[in-house]
Amino acid sequence: MRFTYFLLVATATLLSSCNASAAVSGDTQAKLSTMTSTDAAVPAHAVDASNVKRFLRSHHDEDEEERVNEPWKLGGKALKAWKAKWAARAEGWLDNGHDLSTMKAELGGQGMSRKNAMKYYQFVKKYNERRNHGVAQPLIFDIDSIRGACYVAEGMLFAYEINSGASFNPELAHEMFGEDPYLTSVMGASYVRGLHNQTAACVKHFIAYSKTPTGHDRDVSHV
Incomplete structure (x- = not known):
């Protein structure tokens, strides 16, 4: 079964990206900059471990023993399974009491289930209204x-x-x-x-395409 995800992407400005990058080692930053999507991999800019964990927990009520404190240390299939588990959905995100700390943390993208045009418009409008109150990252919203x-x-x-x-x-x-x-x-x-x-x-399927030889469009990409 093929799952298609919409991406709601909040990317940092060049200046904020450079500032954030200084706080993380090159090896950690490189590992954090990988994610999967339908059409392209969106870099998750450098963030500290506490921001990563806070972002993930805000989208999933996992058991204590299921938590992974340092996901970038996982390898192979374990890392892929962890990424698949945490493919977050943005549906109802702003309406369920979340603030914009996840956007400020500069993590890559969100999934969003099928909505009509007005629902998409209202979501983007609501984000932009909150963005005017101190959130610097622009919003890039794409639909396949x-x-x-x-x-x-x-x-x-x-x-x-x-x-x-x-x-x-x-x-x-x-x-x-x-x-x-x-x-x-x-x-x-x-x-x-x-x-x-x-x-x-x-x-689509040219920049940061996941697995061109096999035609798979959902796999790890390094950007």
Whole structure:
């Protein structure tokens, strides 16, 4: 079964990242900068151990014996299992009494279950309102849009790309495409122009792609 996670990413400004990095050793920082996602790995900037543990515990009521005080010392499958366990969800995060200390700690991203467009808008709006009160990190919110807004409840869906490619008409295409390289390039250029007319687009599965040889898109990435 393939799980897809939305990322709610709060990244630090360059200045705050540099300041935070000074407090952590290079080896620890490198290990903290790995995480998994559907499309890309988002660096978890340098944080101290207490912030890591506080962040994790705020999203999961685990038993005392299940706590891992120094997760970066785990190795191999144990580390992967620990990361999978702590794939946090942001649904209801701001509404359940949490403050923005997790954002200030500069940890990477949050998962969010399927919502309609207004729910996403309200979540981002609420964060930005609180951000104006001393939180420096900007908010980057991305939703994987395969065949339209398929991960947004009540969103618009488009035809499968092979159907768009069969039309040989870039004006009708909203995503791609077909097996012919020329057709794909023409249709792809038209698709990007259409996206940038209303929003920002990012090519997926190229930057920090997890496991290209096998096609797996959820694995450890080092950024």
